[in-house]
Amino acid sequence: MASLAKLFSLEGKTAVVTGGTRGIGAAMAVALAEAGADIILVQRDESDKKTYNQILDLGRKATIVTADLSDPSSVAKVIPDLAKAGHDMHILLTSAGIQKRHPSHEFPLEDWNSVLQVNLTTVFTLCRDFGAYLLSKPEPTSRSRGSIINIASLLTFQGGVTVPAYAASKGGVGQLTKALSNEWASKGIQVNAIAPGYIDTDMNEALIANETRARQILERIPAGRWGKPEDFKGAVVFLASNASTYVSGEVLTVDGGWMGR
Secondary structure (H helix, E strand, O other): OHHHHHHHOOOOOEEEEEOOOOHHHHHHHHHHHHOOOEEEEEEOOOOOOHHHHHHHHOOOOEEEEEOOOOOHHHHHHHHHHHHHOOOOOOEEEEOOOOOOOOOHHHOOHHHHHHHHHHHHHHHHHHHHHHHHHHHHOOOOOOOOOEEEEEEOOHHHOOOOOOOHHHHHHHHHHHHHHHHHHHHHHHHOEEEEEEEEOOEOOHHHHHHHHOHHHHHHHHHHOOOOOOEOHHHHHHHHHHHHOHHHOOOOOOEEEEOOOHHHO
16 A cells, blocks of 8 residues: 555655646645645736645645746746756646637637637647756656646537637647657656536636526536536646556546546
């Protein structure tokens, strides 16, 4: 049993997390800390310290670095600046995302560009720079140089309604994950994604508030309930740990059975 616990342990590792202040991202950041990792939270500012304090309460090290994920020049500095500051990083979790809803025939280009920037281009930039950082490290004695975990969506596979930019961005995240895995898996870098189903978070407030739509969604979920942020703890620790060193290019759905229906 001790060896199995060691397989899932993240002791001695540091994870860089975007979107860690709320919802699924916060639950996953805390889960990584519970498994033993120190956490670097990439946030817009330092005003929200809830996740930061939860990590400290677990006895792990927490660091907040500020960046505007809608600004390409700000994003481009994140990983290089952390490396320059001497942080020894092993895990990247890209959980930050935004949503804009309009009928597709009226969808403003400005909203399209902002969603694609945060949800896809920023994810690519962080993955590119984190991959370059991991590749610059000496060849590992263990099986793994590090792990990258992106957050996809059911709309990686499905089109959704009135969310063309979000669907396009999350489809892109799925294919980006596979493309990077093809290049880096042989070099000891696992690149995977987690695709959440319908989760009770503030991003889905509009859906939850729509009584008819919320009921239709619930009726289609085999598990019979909307997901909770805590449902992602096991999945993220698995993909970040040595338990998944032969798993790469995978989009793991955590959806209560939605995609199987």
